Amino acid sequence: MSVQDRYISLVAACTLLGASLSLPAEQTSEEAIAEYHAMFGDENPAELWQLRGEELWKTPRGSRQVSLEACDLGKGPGVIAGAYAELPRWFEDTGKVQDLESRLVTCMTNLQGLPESEVLAVKFGDGEQKSELEAITAYVAAASRGSRITIPLDHAAEKAAYALGESVFFYRAGPHDFACATCHSESGKRIRLQTLPQLTTSEGAQAAYTRWPAYRVSQGELRTMEWRLQDCLRQQRLPQLTYGSDVAIGLTMYLARNANGGEMAAPSIKR
């Protein structure tokens, strides 16, 4: 053993999830996650997605061999600082209200000339299968860290998207009669030990919305709002929500507008 070896202190946070998140009775899941997070310091594996996303953003690709640096996310071509905090929004060129993910699909197909089937092939990563959309979303969202959510809801189509999202939020269906509102319209409630944000209030929506995308420790994956919505609806026993659909964007608009004024803190790290 060399002299240097003796000075090595290992702060390995690479324990099994089960071991690090086993809950003493009085500890809430938030406290357990905060403790787990503290072991990481400021580190978040989401950075691995941000790095990959940055490379994808800057690399010329597709039939036109251009990068995404001319992609307009609403604040002008190539402007990513603060862009995520102002989405979803109305886009003149597509004549649609778009969230970040659907806007990226537009840029990758129209601007870069990548086939849509290729762009949408892996919407959500799973181990070896990596999602470009998740990585780029992480990179772009990180550039809004510290920005205030600003959803003015000026355009009629933005208002309509909000109205659709709000209606879907309260829509009860499926064998269990669940709506989003079943779990997310009261304050201070939990499912098992998991605290539920009251998404109908500014405070609750801000707490939730400002922290997506997030690295999900239990899955070892970075997840975006599109994933979050699909997975909530899966738990509601409903069929598969289509990625980038008007309902997905409507729900995102409902949450984003309710979170108006909140300070973006994503990608975050979650259970």
Next chain:
Amino acid sequence: MNSSFRVTALLLCMGPLVSVLAEPVPDLTATLKAAFTDKRQATLDRLDQDETQKLCTQLRDQVPTSELSQKITRMNLATVKPPADGKYLGDWKAGEVVASTGTGLQSSDDPAKPNGGNCYACHELAPTEMAYGTLGPSLKHYGKLRGQDPAVLAYAWSMVYNSNSYAPCSNMPRFGHRGILTEQQMKDVMAYLFDAASPVNQ
């Protein structure tokens, strides 16, 4: 004042605090169906609403009048079928499994496995289980506090079978009416609530 006006007035005060008041979306079911696809057992017909779901969606779960409340409870009480053999209580140990199991009917679940009741997601039951949710009331010492009078058993059965028989627009699934749990599973859950030996009553 007619009742529809009162409904509207109540919705205005109970609506989301930050809401930009939304226009109702016409033909929401069709809009939803266009934005979803079948995934294994979770098929598009699950987006169709029955009368109770329609009413509770319109009311955003806030039932404003006794008329409407009675309409919903009457309609749902009529669906409740008592156990075929007249016995409400099954095996509390099997009931504990039903109460603790959260899977069933999701697109990701194995349809060959029995559905769970997932009671612990929302209710406190056995005092020894710390990981319980709070969306529903605590059911700790349920049988110990109430005894086993036939009326008490019939009421609890009715709540498990179809929560809307007494609680209009409840957050609780209608386990028997919607075919989530079998009669035997519901009897077992009843035993978990009422049996003197069940951890719920310790």
Next chain:
Amino acid sequence: MPDPMRIRAVMMGDVVDVKILMSHVMETGQRKNADGDLVPAHYITEVTATCKGKTVMKAGWGPSVSKNPYFSFRFKGGAKGDKLSITWKDTAGGTRTDEVTIN
């Protein structure tokens, strides 16, 4: 080609504080996929840190380390401007090396 590591190496007094994020599936060989089939083991077995031609840290890892591991250690003997190189090797013969400058 495995994804790059995220490495930070900062002087804290006379000690170099190193923080590394690695992108790796870390399959234990005991997990089953949706079809019920075992997913073959694929995890990092060895991590080495080299500074000025010397191995300053060597770690033997197993299947109990989480997916996308975060790893942190400190060593003496490094200085601002030195290069620090990190290498991992896995069970599938995969390897990745990344280098940073200590600051």
